[in-house]
Amino acid sequence: NAGVTQTPKFRVLKTGQSMTLLCAQDMNHEYMYWYRQDPGMGLRLIHYSVGEGTTAKGEVPDGYNVSRLKKQNFLLGLESAAPSQTSVYFCAVRLAGAQSTDTQYFGPGTRLTVL
């Protein structure tokens, strides 16, 4: 999984609570992505980063914020959790450089339940 770790693995929140998910990589990847996975919908991109200090919106950014203060870490924040944010969250990094290795590799996921 290209050295991608996610913290925590599981979390249960009450509506209105806040939390931060951490994605950490131990290699020097420029690109990092946050996806959510919901049944029957595949994975959808929430936010992404093309380098330290940069972030951009994906397909479903509402209700989430992100930060990439250090190249190794990409944080996903929920300021006021809602039941609709119950999902499995995956972080991915992009191995770039030679075109033949241009691929995203995924972390193990965080299962979040909002009551």
Add this chain to the structure above:
Amino acid sequence: AQSVTQLDSQVPVFEEAPVELRCNYSSSVSVYLFWYVQYPNQGLQLLLKYLSGSTLVKGINGFEAEFNKSQTSFHLRKPSVHISDTAEYFCAVSSSGNDYKLSFGAGTTVTVRA
């Protein structure tokens, strides 16, 4: 804009039988195509990818896929499945012009029966 359609949501198959999972994509630019597999309660693992060159791509665990530009398809095949191939399979597309963001299909659940 790019999108992916996986034509089958569920595919039941008997052990040692062949399987084909269908994937169609739409994009206005040149694309990169991927198949990922997700075993129960696990993350996504790359099966194979098409970036350029030969349209027949071989991946891990005996899977292969064929890129067909005229039909905008990237179907996944395995000639003989095992019980351990029971999983969910995702087709995905990206392109160089949009920061390599992946767009995923809804997934195909393959259930292999003895």
